[in-house]
Amino acid sequence: QVQLVESGGGLVQAGGSLRLSCAASGRTLSRTTMGWFRQAPGKEREFVAAVTWSGGTTYYADSVKGRFTISGDNAKNTMYLEMNSLKPEDTADYYCAVDLRFRRQAGPLTVGDMEYWGKGTLVTVSS
Secondary structure (H helix, E strand, C coil): CCEEEEECCEEEECCCCEEEEEEEECCCCCCCEEEEEEECCCCCCEEEEEEECCCCCEEECCCCCCCEEEEEECCCCEEEEEECCCCHHHCEEEEEEEECCCCCCCCCCCHHHCCEECCCEEEEEEC
16 A cells, blocks of 8 residues: 655746645555646646656656656655646646556556555646
């Protein structure tokens, strides 16, 4: 079992920045793949970014590439999402999730890939 708790969401103006955190407990994250997803009102949950915990490789959705950075702190068992140049269309509930399967290289993830989820943190970007 893995427990995931997101934090760091809030209200920010367009062009601003936020850093989300995802604290994991229950087992080591070694050899797993972790990701951030988001879900806007009335829309399906979508992939944002992924990181392979062992190799540190990353992958981003085109919509956030160049603006968001995913990272992990092994010692703290915590994943981060640094979000810069935020846009109103980034407004959503943001969820972290983990896939216990090992991947050598990060790639796009689907909701079905992920085995454990956090409860989400809301990010609102005002125009």
